[in-house]
Amino acid sequence: MAAVTLSHVGKSYGAVGVLHGVSVDIADGEFVILVGQSGCGKSTLLRMIAGLESVTSGDISIGDRVINDLPPKDRDIAMVFQNYALYPHMTVRKNMEFGLKLRGTPRAEINEKVAHASAILGLESLMERLPRELSGGQRQRVAMGRAIVRDPQVFLFDEPLSNLDAKLRVHMRTEIKALHQRLGATVIYVTHDQIEAMTMADKIVVMHDGRIAQQGAPLDIYDRPANLFVAQFIGSPSMNILDGQFAGDGSAVFITDKGVHILLANVPAENAGRPAKIGIRPEHIMLNDSGIAARVIVTEPTGSETQLTLDVDGHELVVLIRDRVDYKPNDVLKIGLAQNHIHAFDADSGSRLTL
Amino acid sequence: MSAATRRRMMRFASQLGTLFCAALLVSPALFFFLWMISLSLKLEIDNGAYPPIFIPTHIAWKNYSGVFASNNFFLYFWNSIVVTGTATLLALIVGVPAGYGIARMKASKSAIVIMIARMTPGLSYLIPMFLIFQWLGLLGTLAPQIIIHLVVTVPIVIWVMIGYFETTPLELEEAAMIDGANRWQIFSQVTLPIARPGIVVSLILSVIFSWNNFIFGVVLAGRDTRTLPVAVYNMLSFEQVSWGPLAAAALVVTFPVLVLTIVAQRQIVAGLTAGAVKGG
Incomplete structure (x- = not known):
């Protein structure tokens, strides 16, 4: 587990600026949600933390290491994608083992970690199935399992619940929050759903047009919105x-x-x-x-x-x-x-x- | 008539309609094929008969035995296997990674260059190639034909694979990247296994085009390096046009490709990527 620091992080594609000097301090074990409308740069920011996008300016640190130029595999992070991104030709077990195998983890340790993660997520009976034989919620759990076995310093979630139906979404919301409480890991979570943000986060970062509109505890933001955008974005109706x-x-x-x-x-x-x-x-x-x-x-x-x-x-x-x-x-x-x-x-x- | 009966009859009628349309659409191809089978099984006298006879009274098996007995048939068969097999294998080794690279780098210009190579008529470069092969002393061997068949097989493989790799979700590769895979591991352990149906399709197409290729063989093959299409053609030119043996030979040539297609078709499991990403 580790703290994550974003200091004046910027991103531009050619002349088009997407992120402008974003600074966030994320404490060790904190559950932080980046929320905003589509196109506000929240997913880009997450992908920059993951190492899937380059950093144009500023620094991203995990612990006390600046990781701007490290490849994703050396950042000690795990990511859950919106579309699950499970390897379709591998069983649930193989999906979960993949990252550990690539890192040359001993067989006994792999088995132990996979068994542990599958027990946490209730996947034991599904281990030999292929992703296409699973329901949406089960696939989502496998994707989380793949992240958990790696035991990373930081978990990244990119709109993980947006493909689930309303009822399952509420259920998985509770499950992810419980998982966070159990693992105590640092989580950075992206969503456009302000209710997800309000219910799950220790800290919300509201983004608007590539800038931070406000950051703080959910109820503080709700009670004292810093500007008109936040006031209208957070809260339903x-x-x-x-x-x-x-x-x-x-x-x-x-x-x-x-x-x-x-x-x-x-x-x-x-x-x-x-x-x-x-x-x-x-x-x-x-x-x-x-x-x-x-x-x-x-x-x-x-x-x-x-x-x-x-x-x-x-x-x-x-x-x-x-x-x-x-x-x-x-x-x-x-x-x-x-x-x-x-x-x-x-x-x-x-x-x-x-x- | 009860509602259930009527519904069943409606369904039957609609199935019948579908079947009829399908039969109508494939009938030209099917008719040629059936007529070829008929020709290959008739005596020469029946083949010239008017009105035409479709189902002969005497089956002329000798047309088939004649194919196998004459003309070094097994040598030509082997030649075809070596030429098509090697040309296809090389095309897959080169073409699959090339298709991946072009798809991921969005290098559409190089894709077009490859297409142009394919569109150029074979005859325009066959003669210079013939001279080159002669100068290299390769003419008595199968090497010239293997090399020149690559002009057919490589572009097919590349183009089929570009289309396939473009549809495989990038998120899978990103997930593998975060899991700790390097470029090569991503390609070999994630992308390639998912692309198996695409590889099978490109293999079948490549084999069909290479196997049936005639013009390269006519120019480049010697007496001992003929492939099957050339051998069949020679059957036509030396004697009179004897339709029975000719049709029998043509069917024998077609048979391996037919078997390959039927066998490999099972590999093309649609929706192998289903479950990887939502709706993917």
């Missing part, structure tokens, strides 16, 4: 955003571009009159008889909660309510915003403003 400006008279009021007045807890004096965007998560809006009037557009009950889409003077707001409510379209109700949970962002840069 995503945060409601309203355009407008702070009141010019110094009162703690935000006036939206459609003229709705929203009371805030506090607005620092230097922000008076400043154009901005405010955000509030759907679960931080509640029914309140003395609040703002809103018209129901759509009601979507999920069983555990109800998602309402409301119209407030031309603003569309999504609201999550724990109670069973039965509103019809065009019903009018009153809502209140939890003042402590309102976020504010600069209108131009999108960076977080202190309230």
Whole structure:
């Protein structure tokens, strides 16, 4: 096990820059998830750590070794691919043994490690099967087994669950997290699914356009998004955003571009009159008889909660309510915003403003 | 009529339709083949008969025994095996790695150069090649034919293998790279075993084209170095056109290729890569 340090890592293909000065410190045994939309450079970054892509600038270190120019086999890493990448002509056992055999590991040790890994993953009864005879979830487990037997310093996962159906994905999510707790290994995991990121990670690195938009513990990021992109990307359904400006008279009021007045807890004096965007998560809006009037557009009950889409003077707001409510379209109700949970962002840069 | 019966009849009718269309499509090829068999089994008198006789009353086995008895048939057969076998083997040794390299390096220009070599008509370089072989003193041997058959076999192998290697997922090789394999180990232990169906296809095509090649043999072969197609041709020219023995000889020449294709077909297991990557 080892710590991984990315310091000002950059990547460009010719004149096209893909990654711009990415710096992340990953502690020994930490589960770090790189998350972002497709094309944000997260997979490229992972492949650079794996040694499948060259590093244009900056340094990648594992432990205290800079590994920029080492071939993948000398980096002491293992990788689980999105498409499993199991060797189709080898049985599960041969797939798992392959890396150890190439390294000239003694037979007895190979057997012991493979037996150990297959026991952890519950693969014992499948060892003599070929990959094509396995289900998606089983293949995924074999791919992890192939990584585990190598006993690497760092595990790399490249969107490992995106080919599985929804139910299996939730199951494997729990399994991977349990596996991490059991092995205590350093894990770097790439996904575009922010729920995967929230539920599994010790630390999330949100990437956007080849840069880090924010990094930190999942709930910190959820509670204090550093900018508009993170605010909208993390959380489902995503945060409601309203355009407008702070009141010019110094009162703690935000006036939206459609003229709705929203009371805030506090607005620092230097922000008076400043154009901005405010955000509030759907679960931080509640029914309140003395609040703002809103018209129901759509009601979507999920069983555990109800998602309402409301119209407030031309603003569309999504609201999550724990109670069973039965509103019809065009019903009018009153809502209140939890003042402590309102976020504010600069209108131009999108960076977080202190309230 | 119950619904189940009707459904069964519908299915039967659709199968019948499929069968009919298939029969219609292959009928020209099939008819030639059947007519050749018919010719090879008839006496010369029946072969000239009008209206034509398809199934003879007397089977002329002597057409076949004649093929084997005359013309050094076994020598020519052996020559064909040596020429085709060596040319195909060399083509696989050179062509499979070449196809891999071209596919991975995306070297489409060199692929086109190889294609041009194949497209050039054989006659345009046969005479110079003949002179070169003569100068090298190779003419009494099978070497000239083996060398010149490479013009046929190598491009086929390379082109089939390029197509095959392009479809084998790169992720497998990356996985092997991370597992600690070097370039050669990746090729020999991961890529090559997966490419086996492609190798079999290129082998069959290479054997067929080389085995049936006529023009190189006519120019380069001497009396003792003839291959089977040339030998069959000679059967036609020295006596009168005797259709029975000719058809019998042609069938005997075709037979080994037919057997090889049927045997090797089992090796072309479709979807050998299934399970490697999702949907791959």
